[in-house]
Amino acid sequence: SAGRPMTAINSSYYAATAYRSDRMPNQPPSAERSWIRRFAKFRLPWGLTQEVALDDFLIRRKPSSLRFQEEMNKEREEKQKLGTYIPAPYEHVNFHDRHDHESFRFSLWSKRSHFWIYLTGGGRGLFYIAFVVSMMTYFLMLFALDDPWLTTTVELLPILATWIFLPLFCWALGALVIRYLPHLWVKPSRGPIWEINRRTGLVTLFDYDNNGEYKKNGTIGELTAPFYEFDAYIATIPDRQGLVTNVLYIAHRYRDIVINFRPLFAPGEGQLCCALWDFLQNYMDTSRPLPDLPRYEQYRHLDPTTAEYDRKTRRNPRFWIDMNDATFEQELYAMRGKIDQIDTFQRPNLMARHVEYVD
Template structure:
């Protein structure tokens, strides 16, 4: 719902216009890695998901993780310094100096260093950190009604990516609960084939949540996406493709939906729409719905 934002959509629209203008003038210089296949497809037909390899993710985690850890620890460090100085028999400056040149560097130095190194490498040395994914992980195809799982077991030895394909209606959604580092239960969505050993872990798509609502909302989203009798989910991601899907195009015509509904939306209205969507997620009634498959299959744990 929140990616891309309308402001981001307008930015990339303007960038594309400028790019086409430069191409027409013969002054366009391709950006580094432009045209590299990332194996992601989010359009009116396919929801295909891919991830950067660990080598690339390492640098992203270094920058993001180091930055967040430093930002979180810094205020606590300052508060601790004031508390220790207030009860110390030494002067405030002596106490602070001891902490400043001893404890603080040991505590805040590593995350700050990771943050700075990650930022410099990612923003100034892209050839060091960026590697495209080998291929996609999974795909849901609205046009064919099929789910594809890409198997990499033979990739290292033979360079082959196997494709395991099955109809969407043969899959069941499971919420899998696992503890986080503090032991709190976190819920993630899995899609598991009813008759074969095919399972898709969506935790890389959205992080596990301590409520059941977000995994249920993601399951509703995929069901709506794969239901060709219904229009595409009305979120910013699909606005450029709505006219390409016949059912969605007819729905928009009947509802007189503006073609630029999201991209022309102002920031305050978009924030209100996001808040409204979050309210709908909290009100999802998944576990009160009848399980229609229970009339046809027997589940064995």
């Protein structure tokens, strides 16, 4: 992997199963995949990673957001000391997601939440389309017919207004509920979908079938295996318009455990899939520090390998939070350049030293 691996940290913080790229165990030969699992899929190599991450991982915790959160935390602490703090709505609700120095746990919003989100976004998009189409239709009919413009307007206006009103109503209703009635739309999903855990080195797919146990008593099953037993694949699939897109997923080498990362970013170029695979390896690798991204800055001192690395390199603990917007844009530009030039397809698969692939 890129970057210098850290020496072993004398700490019980990491589990014995934690992943280290410099201590890869030998494993049994892989199970043969069916032809349908091999079709239109390309296995990505392990190792020799670059320091890359998706845009979203930076933008969602950009420096201005970090500074805003820091001020909010200070204000909350002051009010808690004075006994005047009032928790924000849904502050203590568990939405089943997490992304910090210990684990990356992913969940989706509930179906009810998605309904209102889609109603708002879909209504907004359809309103713009309907407005443009209606205006074009009106003027075309105005010039095409011999009737006076007033007669044409009176005849067409009710029809065109209906086209415009329906999506506008959906947009307005959804925006009203989301803005002022959170109790109607904010609802956690039934639980997480998957988790990759740096501290334990384990990957977990949450099973909501669980041999019928979830329907009986709400027990969520867990399909868990070490990170190094998974391989990453790019699946090439057509979208609704018939265009070829790429999606990243990881599949267990010996069991039917598959995690699809499509919700993390829109399907598109293969470079994004490669960048995400590099990021996952770097994030899980406890022989090296956490990826240097804004979202991890507040946690770096809590991860032993990262804390030791930062101490030796004298890293500024406020590198991201004190960064101005112009510099951050330069960092984003540089990251996009790295992704465009990523060399994944030219790398050897270092896992082949420890696993015999039968397909």
